[in-house]
Amino acid sequence: xxxxxxxxxxxxxxxxxxxxxxxxxxxxxxxxxxxxxxxxxxxxxxxxxxxxxxxxxxxxxxxxxxxxxxxxxxxxxxxxxxxxxxxxxxxxxxxxxxxxxxxxxxxxxxxxxxxxxxxxxxxxxxxxxxxxxxxxxxxxxxxxxxxxxxxxxxxxxxxxxxxxxxxxxxxxxxxxxxxxxxxxxxxxxxxxxxxxxxxxxxxxxxxxxxxxxxxxxxxxxxxxxxxxxxxxxxxxxxxxxxxxxxxxxxxxxxxxxxxxxxxxxxxxxxxxxxxxxxxxxxxxxxxxxxxxxxxxxxxxxx
Amino acid sequence: xxxxxxxxxxxxxxxxxxxxxxxxxxxxxxxxxxxxxxxxxxxxxxxxxxxxxxxxxxxxxxxxxxxxxxxxxxxxxxxxxxxxxxxxxxxxxxxxxxxxxxxxxxxxxxxxxxxxxxxxxxxxxxxxxxxxxxxxxxxxxxxxxxxxxxxxxxxxxxxxxxxxxxxxxxxxxxxxxxxxxxxxxxxxxxxxxxxxxxxxxxxxxxxxxxxxxxxxxxxxxxxxxxxxxxxxxxxxxxxxxxxxxxxxxxxxxxxxxxxxxxxxxxxxxxxxxxxxxxxxxxxxxxxxxxxxxxxxxxxxxxxxxxxxxxxxxxxxxxxxxxxxxxxxxxxxxxxxxxxxxxxxxxxxx
Ligand SMILES: Cc1cc2nc3c(=O)[nH]c(=O)nc-3n(C[C@H](O)[C@H](O)[C@H](O)COP(=O)(O)OP(=O)(O)OC[C@H]3O[C@@H](n4cnc5c(N)ncnc54)[C@H](O)[C@@H]3O)c2cc1C
Ligand code: SF4
Ligand code: SF4
Ligand code: FES
Numbered sequence: 001x002x003x004x005x006x007x008x009x010x011x012x013x014x015x016x017x018x019x020x021x022x023x024x025x026x027x028x029x030x031x032x033x034x035x036x037x038x039x040x041x042x043x044x045x046x047x048x049x050x051x052x053x054x055x056x057x058x059x060x061x062x063x064x065x066x067x068x069x070x071x072x073x074x075x076x077x078x079x080x081x082x083x084x085x086x087x088x089x090x091x092x093x094x095x096x097x098x099x100x101x102x103x104x105x106x107x108x109x110x111x112x113x114x115x116x117x118x119x120x121x122x123x124x125x126x127x128x129x130x131x132x133x134x135x136x137x138x139x140x141x142x143x144x145x146x147x148x149x150x151x152x153x154x155x156x157x158x159x160x161x162x163x164x165x166x167x168x169x170x171x172x173x174x175x176x177x178x179x180x181x182x183x184x185x186x187x188x189x190x191x192x193x194x195x196x197x198x199x200x201x202x203x204x205x206x207x208x209x210x211x212x213x214x215x216x217x218x219x220x221x222x223x224x225x226x227x228x229x230x231x232x233x234x235x236x237x238x239x240x241x242x243x244x245x246x247x248x249x250x251x252x253x254x255x256x257x258x259x260x261x262x263x264x265x266x267x268x269x270x271x272x273x274x275x276x277x278x279x280x281x282x283x284x285x286x287x288x289x290x291x292x293x294x295x296x297x298x299x300x301x302x
Numbered sequence: 303x304x305x306x307x308x309x310x311x312x313x314x315x316x317x318x319x320x321x322x323x324x325x326x327x328x329x330x331x332x333x334x335x336x337x338x339x340x341x342x343x344x345x346x347x348x349x350x351x352x353x354x355x356x357x358x359x360x361x362x363x364x365x366x367x368x369x370x371x372x373x374x375x376x377x378x379x380x381x382x383x384x385x386x387x388x389x390x391x392x393x394x395x396x397x398x399x400x401x402x403x404x405x406x407x408x409x410x411x412x413x414x415x416x417x418x419x420x421x422x423x424x425x426x427x428x429x430x431x432x433x434x435x436x437x438x439x440x441x442x443x444x445x446x447x448x449x450x451x452x453x454x455x456x457x458x459x460x461x462x463x464x465x466x467x468x469x470x471x472x473x474x475x476x477x478x479x480x481x482x483x484x485x486x487x488x489x490x491x492x493x494x495x496x497x498x499x500x501x502x503x504x505x506x507x508x509x510x511x512x513x514x515x516x517x518x519x520x521x522x523x524x525x526x527x528x529x530x531x532x533x534x535x536x537x538x539x540x541x542x543x544x545x546x547x548x549x550x551x552x553x554x555x556x557x558x559x560x561x562x563x564x565x566x567x568x569x570x571x572x573x574x575x576x577x578x579x580x581x582x583x584x585x586x587x588x589x590x591x592x593x594x595x596x597x598x599x600x601x602x603x604x605x606x607x608x609x610x611x612x613x614x615x616x617x618x619x620x621x622x623x624x625x626x627x628x629x630x631x632x633x634x635x636x637x638x639x640x641x642x643x644x645x646x647x648x649x650x651x
Contacts, residue, residue: 001319003483005395008431031421032375032571034387078378078385079562079569105587119384265586267558270421274555275576275583277602278592280609285420299528299605 031270034076034121035061039114040096045182048103049147050112051088053096054120065125067091069132069154070261070289073124074269075099077114081107084266084284087125088150090157097122100150100182126269128289130155130259132162135231139168143244145216145236146175149182151261151288152235160194170197170223174216174240177204197223217243227252233259245292255293262287262295303457304475306489307496313464313471316487317350317436320397324434327367328399329357344398355400358443363551363625364405367398368412368429371548371575375425375558378569385569391428399436403456403463404448404621406437408551410459411619415554425573434479437463438471439507447513447637448622454508465500472500515637516644517618520608523647528601532642537597539632544577546603546626546634552619553577553603578603604639 041053056062067073067087076082083105089098103112114120132155140159144152152171159166171190175181181200190196199219201212212218216236225248232248234241241260248258264276264283276283279299290298308316320326330345331354342357344364377388409430416426437460448454456463461480464471472492475481492500547553557576562569576583579599584592593599607620620636627635 001315001486002323003316003319003486004323005320005397005432005434005479007395009392009428031424032389036387078387078571079380079560081560082558082571108587117383121387263586264592265584267556271419272415272421272423272554273557273573273576274578274606275557277606280605299525 032123034123035065037097037120037122039116039118039120042114042116045100046180048180049100049182050103052099052101052111052114053089054099054122055096056122057119062094065097067125067154068129069158070129070151070259071125071127071154072151072269072288073097073099073122073126074266075101075107075111076121076123077107077110078121080110082123082267083107084126084269086151086154086261086288088153090161091154092157092161098153100147100153102147124269126284128287130233130289132158136162136165138166139226139230140166140170141225141230141232141248142169142171143216143232143234143236143241144171144173145240146180147182148235148237148240148261149173150235152233153183155233156190156196159196160190163194167229168197169195170199172199172201172216172219172223174201174203174219174236176202178202178206178209178211199223215243216240217247220247225251225253227254231257231259235261245295249292255296256291258292259289260292260295261289304481305492306473306475306484307467307492308471308473308484308487308489310469310471312487312489314350316483317353317399319483319486320399320434321347321349324395324397326397326399328353328355329360330354331357347399353399355438356440357400358440359402359446359623359625361625361629362549363623364398364401364409365412365551365554366575367396367433368409368416368426369554369556369575373425373573375571375573378571380567380569391425393428393432395432395434397434397436399438401435401437401460402440403437404446404453404623405551406435406456406459406463407448407453408621408623409435410456411552411617411621412554413459414617435460435462439463439465439503441507442511443624444512445624445627445635445637446622447511447515447624449508449511450513450515450517451618451620451622453621455504465503467496467499467503470496472496472503513624513637515622515640517608517640519644520618520640521610523643524605524609527643527647530643530646532639532646533597533601535642536634536639537595537600539634540579540596540600541631542579542581542596542599543631544580545629545631546579547577548575549625549629551621551623551625552607555583578606600634604636607636608640 035056037054037056040055043051072084072086074082075085085099088100103109142152191198205213234244245258262283266276267273269284271282271285326347327344328347329342331340332343333341335341342360347353378385416423461477463474555576556573558573560571608618610617
C-alpha cells in the first residue's frame with residue numbers, strides 16, 4: 001500500500017499590469033520580488049548625504065508604482081543588503097523616484113559608490129502616509145531636524161502642487177551645523193514660488209553662518225501658531241520630536257493633528273521580521289507615520 | 303470534521319504506506335540528557351518502528367519545518383553591469399507524524415501571520431501546503447501549561463488527529479487527502495462506547511496538568527506593569543543567548559543577510575531566525591539601540607507573547623509548551639516570570 005501526497009505549487013506568475021493584491025490568496029507569489037531600477041541622477045547634498053534619482057526600468061512596472069507622501073520603500077543593493085528609505089519625491093512624479101540617503105552602514109556605504117546607470121532594486125511602497133486630504137483648508141506646520149527633511153519632501157511637494165488648497169504653510173528646519181543642511185538649493189523656490197515660510201536654525205554655526213543659532217524650539221518664539229487651525233508634521237530624531245510635540249501640545253494643537261514618522265530597524269517592511277516593533281505595533285505596517293496620540297499610547301515609543 | 307476509529311495495526315499500515323511514498327518525519331530519540339532522560343527531536347523516519355510516538359516532548363518545535371533557521375529568499379546572478387533576481391519556493395511533499403496539539407496550535411498562530419496576515423509569505427505557504435500533518439494526543443509533561451492558555455485541544459491546521467483509546471485511535475479527519483487514504487485501510491465509524499472513551503481520555507488529559515499559569519489578565523497587566531521591577535530582576539539573569547526563541551514553536555522574528563559568492567557571479571539573500579533577546583535586535587546603523595538593556599528585551603519577548611500584537615488580532619502567541627523554560631540556562635521560564643508579575647501587581651494595590 002502506498003499513499004503518495006500530491007505536490008501543490010503556488011502561483012509563480014508575476015503580476016505585471018497592476019499592483020499586487022496580497023490579500024487575494026490565488027495571486028500570492030513573489031512578495032520578495034524587486035522592481036529593477038536604474039540610477040539616472042546623483043546629487044551630492046552634503047559630505048554624508050546624496051540624493052538618488054531612480055527610474056523603474058520596466059515601463060509596466062513603472063506605471064503601477066504609486067505611493068503616498070510619507071511612505072517608504074525597501075531599497076535592495078543586490079549582494080550587499082536591503083534597507084528602508086523614505087520616498088523624497090513627488091507622488092505625482094511618474095518618471096523617477098528620489099531618495100535622500102545618508103552613508104551610515106554597509107548597504108548605504110556601497111550605494112554611495114553607485115554611478116549613473118547602476119542598477120538597484122526596490123520593493124514597496126510600504127507603510128502609512130500623511131493625511132494630506134484631511135489637512136485641506138488648514139495651516140500646515142512642518143518641523144524637521146537633520147535628515148528628517150527627507151521624509152518631509154514628499155508632503156512638501158504635495159502641498160506645493162495643491163498650494164491653493166492650504167492656508168499658511170511653514171517649514172522649520174534645524175541641523176547640527178550649516179554644512180549638514182539639506183536641499184539648500186531649493187529654499188529660494190519654496191519661499192518665493194510656493195509661498196512657504198521657511199526658517200532655519202543651526203546648533204553650531206561656522207564663520208559664514210549669519211542665520212539663527214540654537215535648538216529648533218527657538219524658532220517657535222518667532223511664529224504665531226493658530227492651534228485650532230493647524231496640522232503639524234514633525235520628523236527628526238526622537239528627542240527632537242518629543243520636545244517639539246510637547247511644545248505644540250502645550251499650545252493646544254490636538255494630538256491627533258500632529259504627525260511624526262518613526263524610525264526603527266527593519267528587515268522586511270511587511271510585518272513579518274518583527275525588528276521594527278514598538279510595543280505591540282509594527283512600524284512598517286501601522287507606521288512609519290503615526291499621529292502623536294498613537295505615539296503617546298505606544299509602549300517604548302520615545 | 304469526520305470521525306473514524308482505527309485499530310493500531312491498521313494505523314501502522316497507513317503510516318508505513320505514507321513512509322514508503324513520501325519523505326516522513328517523526329519523533330525519535332537523538333540522545334540522552336544529563337538527567338538520564340531521553341532527548342527527542344523530529345527526524346526523518348524510514349520505518350514505523352523508528353517512531354517513538356510516546357515521546358514526552360521534542361527539544362525543538364515543529365516550527366523549523368516551516369521556518370528553517372536559514373532560508374534562501376532570493377538569488378542574484380551578476381552579469382557585467384546588471385543582475386537578475388531569482389526566486390524559488392518549491393517544496394517537495396512530506397509527512398509529519400506525531401505532532402502534539404499545542405504544536406499544531408502554534409502552527410495555526412504562524413498561519414495567522416504568514417498566510418492570513420497582510421503580506422502572505424509564499425515561502426511559508428509552500429511548506430505548509432505541502433506538509434501532511436498527523437497529530438496525536440498525549441499525557442501532559444509535568445511542566446507544560448498549554449491547558450492554561452486554552453491550547454490543549456486543536457480543531458484545525460492538521461490532516462489527521464489521533465486520540466489514543468488504548469488498542470485503537472479515534473481519528474479526527476480534517477482533509478480529503480486523509481479521508482481518501484483512509485478508504486484503503488480498515489476503519490469503522492465510532493460507536494457510543496468509542497465516544498465515551500474519547501470523552502474520558504480528554505478529561506483524563508485535562509485533569510492531569512501539574513502546572514498552571516494565570517493568563518487571563520495578562521494583557522492588561524503587561525501594560526500596567528510596564529515599568530515593574532520584576533523585569534530587571536529576571537533581565538539580570540538573561541544571557542542574551544536567544545535560545546528561548548530558537549526552540550519556541552511560535553517565535554518567528556528574523557534577520558535578512560546577503561552574501562556574495564567567492565566567484566563574484568552570484569549573491570544569496572537569506573532569512574535567518576533571530577531572537578529579540580539578542581543585544582543588537584533593535585540596534586540601528588550608527589549604533590543607537592532602541593532596547594539597550596537585557597530587561598527591555600526580555601520584557602519585550604513576554605510582551606509579544608502574552609499581550610499579542612495588532613497583526614494577529616492581539617492574540618497571545620504562547621502555547622504553553624515550556625520549551626523556552628527548559629532550554630534557558632539561568633532558568634527563566636514563563637510560569638515563574640508571570641507569577642512574579644502577578645504578585646508584584648498585587649503589592650501595588
Ligand atoms: C521608515 C524609514 C525611513 C527611512 N528613511 C531614510 C531616508 O530617507 N534616508 C536615509 O538616509 N535613511 C533612512 N532611514 C534609515 C535607513 O534605513 C538606515 O540608515 C539604513 O538601514 C542603514 O543600512 P546599512 O545597511 O547602511 O546599515 P547597517 O548597519 O549595515 O544595517 C544592516 C541592516 O540593519 C537594518 N537597519 C540598520 N539601521 C537601520 C535604521 N536606522 N532604520 C532601519 N533599518 C536599519 C537594515 O535592514 C540594514 O540593512 C529610514 C529608516 C526607516 C525605518
Ligand atoms: S534562553 Fe534564557 S538566557 Fe537565553 S536569551 Fe532566552 S531568557 Fe535569556
Ligand atoms: S512556553 Fe515558551 S517556548 Fe512554549 S510557546 Fe510559550 S513562549 Fe514559546
Ligand atoms: S520591518 Fe519587518 S516587521 Fe516591520
